[in-house]
Amino acid sequence: MDPRPLTKLDRCDACSAQAHVRLITDDGGEWLFCNHHDNQHRSALWLKYPGLFVDDQSEASV
Ligand SMILES: [Zn+2]
Numbered sequence: 652m653d654p655r656p657l658t659k660l661d662r663c664d665a666c667s668a669q670a671h672v673r674l675i676t677d678d679g680g681e682w683l684f685c686n687h688h689d690n691q692h693r694s695a696l697w698l699k700y701p702g703l704f705v706d707d708q709s710e711a712s713v
Pocket residue numbers: 663664665666667668684685686687688
C-alpha cells in the first residue's frame with residue numbers, strides 16, 4: 652500500500668469539505684473524511700472493519 656498525500660482536491664465523502672483523513676477498509680474500500688466526519692464515522696467503521704487502515708493527515712494539513 653502506498654498512500655499518496657491528500658491534497659485540497661480530495662473531498663470528504665460525507666460533505667464537500669477538504670478531506671484530511673483516509674480510511675481504507677479490509678475489502679479495499681476507501682473513505683475520505685474531513686476531521687468532523689472522521690470523528691463521526693471512524694469508530695463505526697473500526698467496528699465493522701477491524702483491519703481498518705487509518706491515514707490521518709490532519710496534522711500535516713493544518
Ligand atoms: Zn465532512
